[in-house]
Amino acid sequence: MRTMLKIENLTATVGDEDDAKTIINGLTLEVPKGEVHAIMGPNGAGKSTLSYVLTGRDGYEVTGGSATLNGDDILDMDPEERAAKGLFLSFQYPVEIPGVPVxxxxxxxxxxxxxxxxxxxxxxxxFIxxxxxxxxxxxxxxxxxxRALNVGFSGGEKKRLEIYQMMMxxxxxxxxxxxxxGLDIDALKTVSDGVNAMRSPDRGMLVxxxxxxxxxxxxxxxxxxLSKGRIVATGGPELALRLEKEGYEGILGEVA
Amino acid sequence: MTTALRDLIANPNAAELELVARYGMQPEDVRRERLFGAFAQSGLPNRRMEAWKWTDFKAALTTLDRPSTASVEDPIPYDGALVFKFTPTGFEAPADLPNGLSVFEKGEAQALGAAEDVPMGALAASLAGEKSRPATVLLEVTSSDLPRLHFQFSGAGEASFARIVIVVRPGMAVTVSESHLGGAGLEASVIEFGLQKNASAVRTIYQRGSREEAVASTALVHLDAEAQYTQTTLSFGAKLARLETRVTHQEPSASVTLNAAYLVGKGLHTDITTHVRHGANSCVTRQLTKGAVLDGGTGVFQGKFFVPRTAGQYTDADMQHKALLLEDGAVVFAKPELEIYADDVECAHGNTCGALDDNQLFYMRQRGIPEKTARALLTQAFVAEALEEAGELEELLRGEAEAWLGAA
Structure with a gap:
C-alpha cells in the first residue's frame, strides 16, 4: 500500500456543542509512503486544528469524512493508540512536564x-x-x-527536544x-538536519x-x-516560492 | 469537679461524656485539671470554631468506639532507630539507650503553653497518663550522633493518647519519624520540640487511617537563635485527620521548613493546619503543601504566618499550597493567611487548586503514554516536590505516594 495518510472530505469543529465552530471543512489529502508534504496557509486556515484532529485531542470533534493511517481508521482511536500506530506530532508549543526528566x-x-x-x-x-x-x-x-522535560528550556531547546523524541x-x-x-538560523539547521535524517521510503511527513x-x-x-479548512491549491515546491512572492492573497484570489 | 467540667461542654455527646469519665478516673492533679479544662471549655472542636470550621470532631466523633479496621503496617523501617510505641493500652520504650539521649517517663501531667489554642493537644496531654502510661515522655538530646527516634502510634482500642517532649540541647541535631497507623477510634497526641541555640531537628510524619478513625496530631515547636527545624508530612487521611503544627520563632535567625503532602481518597479527610509566629527578627520559614484528592475525599489547608510589629523585622517567609482535584467530587478547603505588622519583611504566599493540565495530559498521550499512566506520572511529580526535604525517608515517602497514586 503506497498511501500512508489518507484524509477524505474531513470536517471538524472546535469548541463546546453550543458554540462549536467548523474549522476543517471538507478537507481531502493523501500522503504516500516516503513523501514529505507541506501544508501552508494563512492564520486561522485550520493548520494546527488539522494536526490536533489527526492526533485526537479533546475538544476537536470530527463531524464528517474519514482519516486513515496505513489503512487503519484513526479517528476512533485514543491519542495513545494513534501514537502506538506510529503517528507523531511535533508541537508548535511543546508542553512543560514538571518533575519528569526527559x-x-x-x-x-x-x-x-x-x-x-x-x-x-x-x-x-x-535505551541509554x-x-x-x-x-x-x-x-x-x-x-x-x-532535567524535567521542557521546564525552563528555551524555545530552540524545546524544538530540539521534539526532534530528539521523534528520533528516539x-x-x-x-x-x-x-x-x-522560535528558531534562530543555527537551530533551524540542526532541527532540519534531524528531520531530514528521518526521511525514509517507509515514512511519511506532513510539514x-x-x-x-x-x-x-x-x-x-x-x-x-490550506484555506478556510480545505485544500485550495496543490503543487510542487515552486508553489511555496510563489506564495512567498505573491502572498496568500494572490494565490487565494486566483483560486477563489 | 468532674460534674463541673461536664457542665462546661455544651450539649455533650456520648464521646465527650466518655472523655470526661476517663478524665475522672485519673488522680487529681492541678495541671491535669487545667489541661482538661482547656479542652472542656470547647469540648470536641466543631464547625462553630473558626479554626475548626472544616474539621468538625464533634460531628464526626459522636461515640468513642473501637473501629472494625486494624492498624496498617508501619512502612517506616526501624533500621536501627530507637522505637517508642504508643498503643491504646500501653507504652514501650527502647530497652537500651545510647549516650546522648535521656528519657524521662513522667507520671504527673505537665503544663502546656497555649493549651486553649490547641484543644485536641490539651485533651491528649490531660489523658496521656491513663492506664499507667507516662503522662509525659520527655527526651533530652545531648548528642548529634543518635540514631533516628521513631514514634509509632497504633493498636486497637477506643482511644489512645500520648504526650512527648523533645529538648535538643544547643548545637545538637536529631532526626525524628512518626507513624500514625490507625487502630483506635480516636488517636490524639501532642509532641513538643524545644530547639535550643543552633540545634536542629528533622521530623517526618506518616499518617494513614480508616473511615472509622479520628486522628489529631498536635505539634508545638519552639526555636531559639539559629535553630533549624525541617518537617515533612505525608498524610492519607482518616475519617478525620487533623495534623497541626504551631511554630514559634522566639529568638533571631532561626529557620523552618514545613512541607506536607496529602493524598485523600473516598470517605477520608485530612486537615493540615499550621501557625508560625515570627516572634524574633531575621527568621526564615519555607512552607510547601501539596494535595491530591479523589472523589469523595476532603483536603483542608490552613496556614498562618504571624509577624508582630517590632519583633518580626527582617522576616523571610513563603507559604505555598497547591492542590489537585483528581476527580469530580473531590473537595479542598484552603485558608492561607499572612498577618504582618512589621514593615521590613519579605512574606509571600500562593494558593492554587485545580485539575491536571489538559495540555500536559494530551502531550503525554500523544507520545503514547496511556491516560491513566500520564495522570499518575504528573500527580507523582506534583506531590514529590513536597517530600524533597524528608532526608533519609524521602524515597520511602515517594514510594508510598506512588503506590497510592498507582492504585487510585
Whole structure:
C-alpha cells in the first residue's frame, strides 16, 4: 500500500456543542509512503486544528469524512493508540512536564507504545546507548536530558527536544506543526538536519508552516495550500516560492 | 469537679461524656485539671470554631468506639532507630539507650503553653497518663550522633493518647519519624520540640487511617537563635485527620521548613493546619503543601504566618499550597493567611487548586503514554516536590505516594 495518510472530505469543529465552530471543512489529502508534504496557509486556515484532529485531542470533534493511517481508521482511536500506530506530532508549543526528566519521559513513552504493539520493553542499556547517539546528533547536552522535560528550556531547546523524541520513538508518520517558529538560523539547521535524517521510503511527513523558509531546509515533494479548512491549491515546491512572492492573497484570489 | 467540667461542654455527646469519665478516673492533679479544662471549655472542636470550621470532631466523633479496621503496617523501617510505641493500652520504650539521649517517663501531667489554642493537644496531654502510661515522655538530646527516634502510634482500642517532649540541647541535631497507623477510634497526641541555640531537628510524619478513625496530631515547636527545624508530612487521611503544627520563632535567625503532602481518597479527610509566629527578627520559614484528592475525599489547608510589629523585622517567609482535584467530587478547603505588622519583611504566599493540565495530559498521550499512566506520572511529580526535604525517608515517602497514586 503506497498511501500512508489518507484524509477524505474531513470536517471538524472546535469548541463546546453550543458554540462549536467548523474549522476543517471538507478537507481531502493523501500522503504516500516516503513523501514529505507541506501544508501552508494563512492564520486561522485550520493548520494546527488539522494536526490536533489527526492526533485526537479533546475538544476537536470530527463531524464528517474519514482519516486513515496505513489503512487503519484513526479517528476512533485514543491519542495513545494513534501514537502506538506510529503517528507523531511535533508541537508548535511543546508542553512543560514538571518533575519528569526527559529520558524518563521518553522511555515511558517508548515502552508504552511497545506494550500496545505487543513488543518487549527496551532494556536500560539499549535505551541509554540510543539516547546518547541521538543526543549527539542533535548537539544536546547530556545534562539537559536529565532535567524535567521542557521546564525552563528555551524555545530552540524545546524544538530540539521534539526532534530528539521523534528520533528516539521512530514513528512512521510525522506531523511537524510550525517547527520553525522560535528558531534562530543555527537551530533551524540542526532541527532540519534531524528531520531530514528521518526521511525514509517507509515514512511519511506532513510539514505545517507559515513560511517558505523551513522548506529551504526540508524539501517537500508537494505543497498544499490550506484555506478556510480545505485544500485550495496543490503543487510542487515552486508553489511555496510563489506564495512567498505573491502572498496568500494572490494565490487565494486566483483560486477563489 | 468532674460534674463541673461536664457542665462546661455544651450539649455533650456520648464521646465527650466518655472523655470526661476517663478524665475522672485519673488522680487529681492541678495541671491535669487545667489541661482538661482547656479542652472542656470547647469540648470536641466543631464547625462553630473558626479554626475548626472544616474539621468538625464533634460531628464526626459522636461515640468513642473501637473501629472494625486494624492498624496498617508501619512502612517506616526501624533500621536501627530507637522505637517508642504508643498503643491504646500501653507504652514501650527502647530497652537500651545510647549516650546522648535521656528519657524521662513522667507520671504527673505537665503544663502546656497555649493549651486553649490547641484543644485536641490539651485533651491528649490531660489523658496521656491513663492506664499507667507516662503522662509525659520527655527526651533530652545531648548528642548529634543518635540514631533516628521513631514514634509509632497504633493498636486497637477506643482511644489512645500520648504526650512527648523533645529538648535538643544547643548545637545538637536529631532526626525524628512518626507513624500514625490507625487502630483506635480516636488517636490524639501532642509532641513538643524545644530547639535550643543552633540545634536542629528533622521530623517526618506518616499518617494513614480508616473511615472509622479520628486522628489529631498536635505539634508545638519552639526555636531559639539559629535553630533549624525541617518537617515533612505525608498524610492519607482518616475519617478525620487533623495534623497541626504551631511554630514559634522566639529568638533571631532561626529557620523552618514545613512541607506536607496529602493524598485523600473516598470517605477520608485530612486537615493540615499550621501557625508560625515570627516572634524574633531575621527568621526564615519555607512552607510547601501539596494535595491530591479523589472523589469523595476532603483536603483542608490552613496556614498562618504571624509577624508582630517590632519583633518580626527582617522576616523571610513563603507559604505555598497547591492542590489537585483528581476527580469530580473531590473537595479542598484552603485558608492561607499572612498577618504582618512589621514593615521590613519579605512574606509571600500562593494558593492554587485545580485539575491536571489538559495540555500536559494530551502531550503525554500523544507520545503514547496511556491516560491513566500520564495522570499518575504528573500527580507523582506534583506531590514529590513536597517530600524533597524528608532526608533519609524521602524515597520511602515517594514510594508510598506512588503506590497510592498507582492504585487510585
Amino acid at each position: 529520558m524518563t519521559f521518553v522511555r515511558a513513552a517508548m515502552n508504552a507504545q511497545r506494550k500496545t504493539r505487543g513488543e518487549d520493553e527496551i532494556s536500560a542499556p539499549d 546507548k540510543k539516547s546518547r547517539e541521538v543526543g549527539k546528533a542533535l548537539k544536546l547536552d547530556a545534562e539537559m536530558l536529565k 520513538l521512530e514513528p512512521n508518520f510525522l506531523i511537524l506543526d510550525e517547527t520553525d517558529s 505545517i508552516t507559515h513560511y517558505q523558509r523551513l522548506l529551504d531546509h526540508i524539501k517537500p515533494d508537494k505543497v498544499h495550500v
